Amino acid sequence: ETGVTQSPTHLIKTRGQQVTLRCSSQSGHNTVSWYQQALGQGPQFIFQYYREEENGRGNFPPRFSGLQFPNYSSELNVNALELDDSALYLCASSLDTGLSPLHFGNGTRLTVT
Amino acid sequence: KNQVEQSPQSLIILEGKNCTLQCNYTVSPFSNLRWYKQDTGRGPVSLTIMTFSENTKSNGRYTATLDADTKQSSLHITASQLSDSASYICVVSKTGANSKLTFGKGITLSVRP
Numbered sequence: 556e557t558g559v560t561q562s563p564t565h566l567i568k569t570r571g572q573q574v575t576l577r578c579s580s581q582s583g584h585n586t587v588s589w590y591q592q593a594l595g596q597g598p599q600f601i602f603q604y605y606r607e608e609e610n611g612r613g614n615f616p617p618r619f620s621g622l623q624f625p626n627y628s629s630e631l632n633v634n635a636l637e638l639d640d641s642a643l644y645l646c647a648s649s650l651d652t653g654l655s656p657l658h659f660g661n662g663t664r665l666t667v668t
Numbered sequence: 669k670n671q672v673e674q675s676p677q678s679l680i681i682l683e684g685k686n687c688t689l690q691c692n693y694t695v696s697p698f699s700n701l702r703w704y705k706q707d708t709g710r711g712p713v714s715l716t717i718m719t720f721s722e723n724t725k726s727n728g729r730y731t732a733t734l735d736a737d738t739k740q741s742s743l744h745i746t747a748s749q750l751s752d753s754a755s756y757i758c759v760v761s762k763t764g765a766n767s768k769l770t771f772g773k774g775i776t777l778s779v780r781p
Contacts, residue, residue: 559711590771597759603768611768647711654717656717
């Protein structure tokens with residue numbers, strides 16, 4: 556059983572640039588969620604995808620967007636990067652949108668300078 | 669505002685000792701409460717998931733309790749080990765919105781030899 560993998564592990568970008576983060580969900584999981592975790596804070600929900608459709612969104616601006624592909628892998632895109640976007644971005648997959656536990660990847664550390 | 673508050677912020681204990689971590693929430697209407705363990709530089713790992721009707725759940729040396737009336741939960745760790753050193757995060761979900769989880773800031777536990 557392959558776990559959740561995220562790429563890249565680390566990334567440095569300049570303010571105003573755009574970034575794409577990638578996530579391969581665990582085998583058999585059709586639901587993917589993305590979270591932003593600032594240093595010393597708990598993760599903040601960005602959005603969730605279920606079978607390629609967005610299925611809930613947190614309080615993040617439209618410049619945060621995503622995709623889920625037919626194989627249930629996912630991308631998080633962030634446009635017009637701001638310094639405050641510097642954080643650990645976590646992807647989690649689950650069997651469904653209900654009580655199934657979330658399986659997290661180890662995240663992408665994004666630094667915006 | 670839906671919130672999850674955890675205490676203490678950090679804790680240091682000696683190997684072999686027990687400890688209890690607290691979580692209070694205001695998320696409503698309540699669906700389920702989860703505890704996660706997050707090692708430094710890694711994604712969170714699920715420990716327990718409890719619904720409204722459950723008041724205790726165990727996972728090895730970890731035992732979670734839930735009082736849905738007072739909106740409180742605790743995570744008890746028995747016979748602590750050095751590998752228990754991590755951040756422990758309480759997560760609460762609203763009814764009908766399992767796609768949007770509210771995370772606490774986490775409690776940093778350090779187990780010393």
